Amino acid sequence: MHIHNYEKIWLVLAMIMIVGFLTTVTYGATAVGIEMISDDEDTIDPGALDEDPRFAEPRVEQVGENEYEAYVVAQQYIFSPDPIEVPANSTVTFYVTSPDVIHGFQVAGTNANTMVIPGEVAKLTVETEEPGEHGIVCNEYCGSGHHVMEGKLIIHPEDEFEMEDDE
Amino acid sequence: MSSAIESGEPTFLDRFPQEAKVVRSALWSSFIALTLGALFGIIQTLHRTDVLRVFSSGNYYTILTAHGVLMVVSFTIFFLVGIYTWAVVRSLDRPVEDIRYTWTWYGLMVLGTLMALVAILGGFIDAVDISADVLFTFYAPLQAHPLFYGGLAIFLIGTWLAGADWFRSWYAWKQENPGERIPLQTFMVLITMLMWYIASIGITIAVVIFLLPWSLGIIDQVNPLLTRTLFWFWGHPVVYFWLMPAYLLWYTVLPKVSGGRLFSDPLARVVFVLFLLLSTPVGIHHQYLDPGIADGFKFIALTNTMFLLLPSLLTAFTVVASMEHGARQRGGTGLLGWLRALPWANPAFTGMALAGLMFAAGGFSGMINAGLNINYLVHNTLWVPGHFHLTVGTAVALTFMAATYWLWPQLTNKPIFSRPIALAQVILWFVGMALMSNAMHVAGLIGIPRRTAEPQYDGFDFIPTFGSIAELDLQLVVGGTLLTLSAILFVSNLVLSISLPKVSGLGQPLPPALSGPDDAPKVLDNLKLWTAIALVLVILAYTLPLASIVDRGGLFGPGGTPYPTMVEFGSTLLEIYTPLTTDCISGWLQ
C-alpha cells in the first residue's frame, strides 16, 4: 500500500502528539500525585445511610495533624453538611454518597469534582491552601429541583478553625 | 444555476426511484427532528441565561431531554440511514433486495421515535402521568415512562434491520462479482454497522434486561452504576455512528465537490477499520469520576481513547490532500494559494470545509475531556456541551446539511431553491457555533455546570478570569440565535425547493480515488477478522469492570428507589407498585 511521504511524516507527528498527551496525564498522576476516584470504598445501601456511622451524621472530623475527613450526603436537593467547614493548609478527604439519585459534587471552578452514585461512596482527597469561601455545585441532573442544589465549602484560616467537641 | 452542477448524467432518482423515496423520507424525518430540536435549543439558551423564561425551570428538563434525543438520536440517525441507503445502492449499482423490508425498518424507526417523543413531551402535561424527564442519558434511579425505553428499543431494532438490509445487498452483489474489492462506500457502511452491532450490546442489556422491566414494575430496583456503565458502553461508539456518515461524505463526496478525487482509498478503509476496533472499548472515559470503578480500568480507557485520535488525524490529512488536489485541478497554484481556487461559492463544499475546520477544535477539546486527571476540571461543566456542539453539532450536523445541498437535487430532480441563502446558512452556522461553543468552554472552566435550568446560585458567584458572566451569557444568546436562524434557513430552503419544476441533468457521478481499492491490502476487506478483533478488545475493556460492579453491588444494586416512580401502569398482571409522584417535590419549586 502506497503511503505518501507527507502522510508518513504526518503519522509520526500524530503519534508523537498522542504520546505527549499520555505523558502529561502520567505526569499528573505521578509527579503531581492526582488520584482518580476509584473503588476503594465498599458499596452501601442508599436506603440505610443512617446505619452507617459516617453518613448518619454528615460532618467533618479530624483524623490526624492537618488531616480531615468530610462525610457528605448529596440528596435532592441539598448537600449535608452545609456549609462544609475545614481549615486551610490541610488535607481533606471527602466521602460522598447519595440516598436517592445520581448527583455531582464540584467545588465550583476547581478540580475537586466527583460523581455521587447511590450505592457507592466517592472518596476524593484535596489539599486546601488559602482561606476562603467556595460554592459547591451539583453538576449532574438529579430531578426537577436540580438547579437549586448548592452547598458551600468554607476554608477557615488555620488558627481560627475549631473542631466542635463532639468526638 | 451555475453550470457546474449539470453534467447530463441520470440522477439517483432516475435510476432508483423507489430507493430515492426511502432516502427522501429518512432525510425529511431527520430534518423535522432538527427543526423541533432547534426550537427547543433556543428556548434553552434563553432560559439558562435568564433572558427569557417562557417555561418553568422544572419543564426545562423536559425540553432538554427532547433536545438531546431529537438531535443526537433522531436527526443524526435518520440521516445516517438515508445516506447509507443511497451510498450502498449507488456504489453497488443495484436496488435494495426487497423494498418492503426497507420500508419496514424505516417504519420501525419512526414508530420508536414517536413512542419516545410521546413519553418525553408528556412531561409538559401535568394531567397525564407520562413523562421522561431523564435527559438523553436516562441515568437510573431517574425513571422514565415505559414508552420511552420501549420507543428507544424499537428505534434501535429498526437500525439493526437497516444494517441487515445493506449486508443483504452486499452478499447479493458479491455472488455476482466474485473476487472484487468491496466498493468504498459500501465498505464504510458495513464497517459502521458492525461497530453499531457491537456497541448496541451494552444499551440493549441495560434497557431490555433492567430499565424497561423496572419501569413496568416487573423488577423493583436496578444497579445505577451498572446501568450507567452499560449506557456508556454504547454512549461512546454512538458518537462514531454520528461521525462515520460524515466521514463517508468527506471521503467520497467532498473530493468531488472540491473539483478532484479522493487522495487514497486504502487509507480511508484503514480509518474505518480503526473506528470499528477502537470505538467501543473506551466508554469508561465518560466515567472517570465514577466511584465504584477502579482507576486501572480508567487508565485503560484513557490509552484506548488517545489512540482513537489516530483515525481522525489520518482523515484530516487525506481530506485536506484531496481538497488540495481538487483545487489544483481547478487551476490553483502556490504553497497556500491553491486555497483560493476552491469552490467557496458552493455551499456543499464550504459547509463541509467549515465543518472539518471546526472539528479540529472539537477534537482537541475532546482530548482534554479524555485526559483522565485533567477531566476533573471540566466534567459536567458547560465545557462538555461546548465540546460536543463542535463535534456532533458542527462536524456532523453541518456536514449533513452541506451534503444535502449536493444530494437533494439528485433525489428530487429539482435544484435547491436558493444557493446564496444556502451559502449564508452554512456560514451562519459556523459563526454562531463558534460564538456559542467558545462561551460554553470558557464558562465551563470557571465551573458553570451543564444540564441545569438556572446556573445562578444564591450562596456564591462564579468568578471569570476575564470579562464577565453577562458577556458570556450574551455570547451564548447571540450564538444560539444565529444557529436557530441558520436551521430555519436550511429547512426553508428545502421546503421551498418542493415548489420548483423538475429538470434533468442534475446527476453527479463520483470519480474514483487517485489511489484505488486495488492498492489496498486484501486483509482490509476481511470484515470477519476486524469484527473478531473488535470483540476481543471490547471483552478486554469491559469484562472486568462489569464483573467488578456486579460483584460489589449486585446485579440489581445495593438498594434504592426509582425517581419518579411510575403510577400503576394499568395491567393487573403486573405487581401493584406503590405510587409516589414528584408533585410534592416539584410543587414547592414552581
Place this chain on the structure above:
Amino acid sequence: MSETSRAGLLIGGAVLFVILWEIRSALGVLFRIDTNIAVYTVVTFVVILCTLVALDRGLIGFGSKEQ
C-alpha cells in the same frame, strides 16, 4: 471578480472573525488579560474589513494574482 473569490473572501472573513474571537478568550483564560468586549469587537471588525479589502485589492495575498 469571480463569484468564487467573492464567496472566498466572505468565508475567509468569517474564519478570521472566529480566530480573532478565540484569541480573546485564550488571552483571558491563559494569561488573565481582560479586554473590553465592545472595544475588542469593534477592533475585530476593523481588522477583518482591512484584511478583506487588502486581499481584494491584491495588496496582500498568496502570491500570484488570481484568474
